[in-house]
Amino acid sequence: MALTGLEIFKLLPKTNCKKCGMPTCLAFAMQLAQKRAKLDSCPDVSEEAKNTLAAAAAPPMRKVVFGSGDHQVQIGQETVMFRHEEKFYSPTVLAATISDKLTGPDLQNRIKAINALRFERVGVRIGAGAIAVINDSGQADAFAAAAETAAQSSPFALILVSDSPQAMAAAVAKTAKFVPLIANATNDNAQEMAKIAKENKCPIVAKADSLESLCGLTEKIKSLGIEDIVLNLQTETLRDKLYNLSRMRVLSLKKVFRPLGYPTISFVAGDADQQAAAAVGLACKYSGVVALDTVEQYVFLPIATAVMNIFTDPQKPVQVEPKIYTVGEPDENSPVLFTTNFSLTYYTVESDVEASRVPSYILVVDTEGTSVLTAYSGDKLNEKIVADAMTKCNVQDLVKHRKLIIPGYVAVMSGKLEEATNWEVMVGPRESSMLPKYLKEVWK
Amino acid sequence: MPVPEVLESFAGSVNRITLGSTKDTGGSRTSTITVGGARNVVYAGSAEDAGEKPVIAIDIMDVPPEDWPDILIEPYKDVIKNPADWAKKAVNEFGADLICVKFDGIHPDKANKDAAAAVKVTEDVLKAVGVPLILWGCGNNEKDNQIIPKISEAAKGQNCLLGAAEQDNYKSITAVALADGHNLITEAPLDINIGKQVNILVSDMGFPLEKIVTFQDTGALGYGIEYSYSIQERQRLAALAGDKMMAMPAICDVGYEAWRVKEARLADAPGWGNVEDRGPMWEAATAICLLQAGADIIRMRHPRAVAAVKNFINQIWKRVSA
Ligand code: SF4
Numbered sequence: 001m002a003l004t005g006l007e008i009f010k011l012l013p014k015t016n017c018k019k020c021g022m023p024t025c026l027a028f029a030m031q032l033a034q035k036r037a038k039l040d041s042c043p044d045v046s047e048e049a050k051n052t053l054a055a056a057a058a059p060p061m062r063k064v065v066f067g068s069g070d071h072q073v074q075i076g077q078e079t080v081m082f083r084h085e086e087k088f089y090s091p092t093v094l095a096a097t098i099s100d101k102l103t104g105p106d107l108q109n110r111i112k113a114i115n116a117l118r119f120e121r122v123g124v125r126i127g128a129g130a131i132a133v134i135n136d137s138g139q140a141d142a143f144a145a146a147a148e149t150a151a152q153s154s155p156f157a158l159i160l161v162s163d164s165p166q167a168m169a170a171a172v173a174k175t176a177k178f179v180p181l182i183a184n185a186t187n188d189n190a191q192e193m194a195k196i197a198k199e200n201k202c203p204i205v206a207k208a209d210s211l212e213s214l215c216g217l218t219e220k221i222k223s224l225g226i227e228d229i230v231l232n233l234q235t236e237t238l239r240d241k242l243y244n245l246s247r248m249r250v251l252s253l254k255k256v257f258r259p260l261g262y263p264t265i266s267f268v269a270g271d272a273d274q275q276a277a278a279a280v281g282l283a284c285k286y287s288g289v290v291a292l293d294t295v296e297q298y299v300f301l302p303i304a305t306a307v308m309n310i311f312t313d314p315q316k317p318v319q320v321e322p323k324i325y326t327v328g329e330p331d332e333n334s335p336v337l338f339t340t341n342f343s344l345t346y347y348t349v350e351s352d353v354e355a356s357r358v359p360s361y362i363l364v365v366d367t368e369g370t371s372v373l374t375a376y377s378g379d380k381l382n383e384k385i386v387a388d389a390m391t392k393c394n395v396q397d398l399v400k401h402r403k404l405i406i407p408g409y410v411a412v413m414s415g416k417l418e419e420a421t422n423w424e425v426m427v428g429p430r431e432s433s434m435l436p437k438y439l440k441e442v443w444k
Numbered sequence: 445m446p447v448p449e450v451l452e453s454f455a456g457s458v459n460r461i462t463l464g465s466t467k468d469t470g471g472s473r474t475s476t477i478t479v480g481g482a483r484n485v486v487y488a489g490s491a492e493d494a495g496e497k498p499v500i501a502i503d504i505m506d507v508p509p510e511d512w513p514d515i516l517i518e519p520y521k522d523v524i525k526n527p528a529d530w531a532k533k534a535v536n537e538f539g540a541d542l543i544c545v546k547f548d549g550i551h552p553d554k555a556n557k558d559a560a561a562a563v564k565v566t567e568d569v570l571k572a573v574g575v576p577l578i579l580w581g582c583g584n585n586e587k588d589n590q591i592i593p594k595i596s597e598a599a600k601g602q603n604c605l606l607g608a609a610e611q612d613n614y615k616s617i618t619a620v621a622l623a624d625g626h627n628l629i630t631e632a633p634l635d636i637n638i639g640k641q642v643n644i645l646v647s648d649m650g651f652p653l654e655k656i657v658t659f660q661d662t663g664a665l666g667y668g669i670e671y672s673y674s675i676q677e678r679q680r681l682a683a684l685a686g687d688k689m690m691a692m693p694a695i696c697d698v699g700y701e702a703w704r705v706k707e708a709r710l711a712d713a714p715g716w717g718n719v720e721d722r723g724p725m726w727e728a729a730t731a732i733c734l735l736q737a738g739a740d741i742i743r744m745r746h747p748r749a750v751a752a753v754k755n756f757i758n759q760i761w762k763r764v765s766a
Contacts, residue, residue: 081485082681084674116715121666215445238759239491246487250450257448273748276725277732277756284673284736285487298717301707302665302729309670310733344668351667351705355511431583436511437553 003056005033011049012042019043061252062262063090064203064228064288066130066181067157073129075230075288076263081249084314090263091311092283094303095130095159095291097267100137100146107146111153113295118155119304122320122343126304128156130181132267132291133171135162144170151178159183159265159291163207165192176200181289183207183265184232187217194224203228205265209235211244215259230288231264238278241266245286263288272296279303284310317369318343324393325350328359335360335443336395337405337428337435338386340367340375348432356436358443361398365389372407383413383420390421405443450488454684458482458495458740459654459691463542463627464576465603473602474574477542479657479740480693485680486738497761498735500750501578501743502540503699504530506565507549507557513709515723519747527565528572535573538747539754544578545569550591551582559594566598578695578743580607580629581617589616596620605629605695605741608659611642618646621655629695631659634671636678643689657741658692664701664708665730672696676737696734699745702727724748732756 009029020041022028031037032053039045039053063077073093080086096114098107117128131154135143143162151158151174158180160171168182169192184207185193197204206221206229208214218229231248235241245264251257266287268278276299279290283306292299312318322341327350339349341364353360365386367375375381390396390404402423406414408430418425429438460481465471481495508524509517519538523529527545534540549555550562566579579595581588593616596606606621607629614630621628630646632639639660647653660676663669682690702708708726711719727749731742735757744750 082674082677083670084678119715211447212445215447219445238756242487242760243491247450250452250488251448255448255450259445260447272721273725273728273752274755277728277752280729280732281736281756281760284733296717296721297715298721298725301716301722302726305666305707306669306729306733309666309668310673312670314670314674344663344671347667347705354706355704434553 003033003053005030008032008053011045011052013044013046015044017044055258058261060256060261062227062229064230064263066159066179066203068177068179071155071157071178073157078249078263078286079253081253083310087313087315088311090288092287092307093129093157093289094127094279094283094300094307095132095156095289096128096295096300097132097134097161097291097293098146098150099134100139100143102146103142107149108153110295111150114156115154117295117297117300119301121305121308122318124308126308127300128304130157130159130289130291132159132161132183135160135164135167135171138164138167140164140167140170143167144174147171147180148174151175151180157181159289163189165189165196168193169196172196172200172202176202179203181205181230181265183230185217185221187213190217190220191224194221194226197226198224203230205230205232206262207232207234209233211248211260218259218262229262231260231262232266233264238281242281242285245282249286265289265291267291267293269293272299275299276303280306283307319369320346320364322364322366322389324395324398325362325364326359327353327362328357330359330361330398332398332400334358334399335405335439336363336399336403337361338363338365338389339407340365340370340372340381342367342369342371342375345371349435352432352435353439356439358439360439361395363389363393363395372409376410376413381410383416386413386417387420390423405438452484452488454483454686456684456686456688456691458680458683458693458738459656460496461627461654461657461693463578463603463605465601465625469603471602472570472574473576475576476603477576482680482683482738484684485677486736491760491762494761496740498740498742498757499541500539500731500753500757501542501544501741502534502538502750503743503745504534504543504545504569505549506545506547506562507555509548510554512703513719513723515720516703516746528568531569531573535575538750540575540750542576542578542741543569543573544580544743546580547591547595548582550587551584552587553584554582559591562591563594563598566595570599570602576604577602578605578607578629578741585613589613592617593620596624596626599626600624603627605657607631609642609646611638611645614642614645615649618649618651622649622651627655627657629657629659630692632661634661634663634668634675636660636675639675639679640687640689643692647689653688653692656692657695659695659697662696662698662701662730662734664698664705665726665733666707667701667705669730669733672734673737676734676739680738693740694738695741695743696731696739697743698727698731698734699743702730702749703745724752728752
């Protein structure tokens with residue numbers, strides 16, 4: 001947590017020598033507190049003061065990055081408990097596991113299935129972000145071989161999971177350039193695991209079965225010179241896991257309790273449906289990485305969508321690109337509707353038009369991401385804006401008819417819109433859910 | 445290494461509300477359901493602070509649904525024309541905690557059923573199952589105001605949950621809920637201020653706050669769920685801060701929202717997994733997501749989704765008081 005001016009002042013030499021350009025040390029401290037000065041300007045400040053100030057300036061939850069190049073992912077650096085308070089910064093990374101008992105075609109098939117856990121949503125790629133190789137075999141060479149194959153054949157960041165320092169050393173030797181996340185350091189192997197992490201500049205997972213011993217472990221790892229730590233708290237039940245993740249989040253963000261000021265990783269088990277359910281909970285409530293032991297697309301698609309939704313910035317309405325969208329395969333006789341580019345509005349209209357099974361054109365008008373009524377009352381939706389959007393998208397060339405269906409809520413703009421466009425305006429329903437009926441019965 | 449305590453206690457809590465009335469209290473339900481009671485945000489404090497277990501209401505339609513995809517029809521295909529059998533199946537085979545009878549069939553643009561038909565459905569379902577009921581109109585103000593009073597009367601004394609009072613249409617339903625001893629759903633279109641306003645309006649009519657359940661509108665996963673999520677979280681925080689007008693348990697309509705989006709319905713979608721798995725999982729994931737934000741009652745449809753969500757709830761929540 002940031003220090004106050006007075007707290008900083010206590011750390012300064014208190015000689016008022018003015019070398020920093022300020023009349024007194026106190027004045028300089030005040031400037032520092034407001035981030036208007038840099039500590040470097042004081043030539044006489046002690047090493048100890050420098051360290052204390054640097055530590056205090058660090059974010060309450062550390063950012064940890066693993067993977068390399070395009071495969072790189074980031075977790076941590078969260079600042080709030082609830083998304084509406086500000087926003088969540090680092091979308092939960094979803095990982096799929098792969099056992100090092102698999103070899104040859106089995107291994108390749110599993111990797112292929114993991115590689116297919118990618119989806120596109122409103123122009124954004126979502127899905128798995130990491131591949132977690134598990135040292136089920138207990139063998140170092142099998143682990144190293146599987147890790148190397150996974151790293152080379154998958155577009156995802158690598159997580160290496162083994163409690164054996166020998167196996168870990170062998171796998172990291174083959175994959176260090178991919179910057180794998182090393183899991184797990186425990187109270188038994190921390191020394192050796194930390195050495196591997198340090199030599200290869202990889203982040204490390206600290207695993208323990210109570211918060212107390214987890215704190216001790218992170219302090220120990222830190223004292224060995226590693227700061228990129230990810231927390232893996234082992235619990236007996238999902239309930240304990242979720243309650244502890246919340247507690248850890250409060251401790252790091254609200255109490256600035258440094259030993260737990262790191263992102264977290266969770267592994268889920270059970271049948272595919274159960275894993276999906278647990279993963280949605282863990283992704284919403286504070287797990288930085290969630291590793292699943294399944295490669296089902298039907299499991300990853302909803303979880304990845306949930307992550308995308310929960311991690312959107314609540315201050316910024318999600319917008320869709322203003323243009324003509326087609327539903328089904330519309331032709332020159334198909335209806336043309338318009339709506340706004342607020343994603344929620346558009347999606348609702350799109351799914352209702354889809355439900356009607358009437359092939360249609362939806363013209364999305366740029367209203368700066370506001371809904372129909374908000375846009376209209378804020379003059380972000382008027383006849384001119386709609387007419388311009390129609391011209392820009394060459395709507396006149398798409399259809400032979402000249403009929404435009406408008407949202408029921410803006411029926412009042414009908415007259416002016418007819419004048420501005422020379423199109424016949426048809427007032428659609430107020431509620432989008434009535435669109436199927438409208439398209440089937442009123443539009444013919 | 446010692447870990448600091450996190451002690452946070454709040455002035456307020458979510459109201460506890462019991463639905464259904466058994467013989468002892470003049471009704472014919474064989475069980476009641478209690479929801480609400482949370483004294484903290486989800487997963488904070490102790491598991492006891494989480495209040496009652498969230499419950500699942502399975503949707504029953506008064507007339508056979510026209511727009512349900514095949515995978516959703518499948519589990520109900522033998523009972524879909526008979527609300528009473530449908531309700532029985534939902535309770536006995538699929539573990540519904542309560543039944544939500546949705547009267548879409550009275551809508552003038554749909555089947556345009558009359559009061560007699562709606563009353564018969566209500567009576568049949570009351571006879572068929574012993575769990576508490578949610579009775580929910582069609583959303584057409586005029587028709588709802590005409591028929592909900594009849595439905596309400598037919599279920600008088602059963603302590604049902606009636607839906608829904610809205611900002612511009614709350615008087616009629618509030619009056620009948622009051623007269624027939626039911627609980628009331630107040631609905632707002634993803635707007636927390638309107639949500640509070642409707643609660644104020646119905647309480648101004650003398651309706652007790654502790655018999656209200658709020659419905660803040662639901663967005664499906666991928667289609668605005670983040671708005672529902674944050675409103676639900678803010679509602680919980682307001683309740684904990686002691687705001688009596690926001691201290692109601694919350695209901696979400698997951699079944700309807702999840703099953704109208706293409707991710708749940710589209711059969712031919714390479715790279716998305718089989719629709720037989722994907723549809724139920726879309727519904728389940730939508731429900732689980734809203735549970736993280738503090739939903740108390742969830743309306744659902746597909747048995748497999750219901751099973752997944754119940755399994756999750758049973759792993760997390762401890763308390764069952766009714
Ligand atoms: S240079 Fe350092 S010691 Fe000198 S006045 Fe500034 S803060 Fe104080």
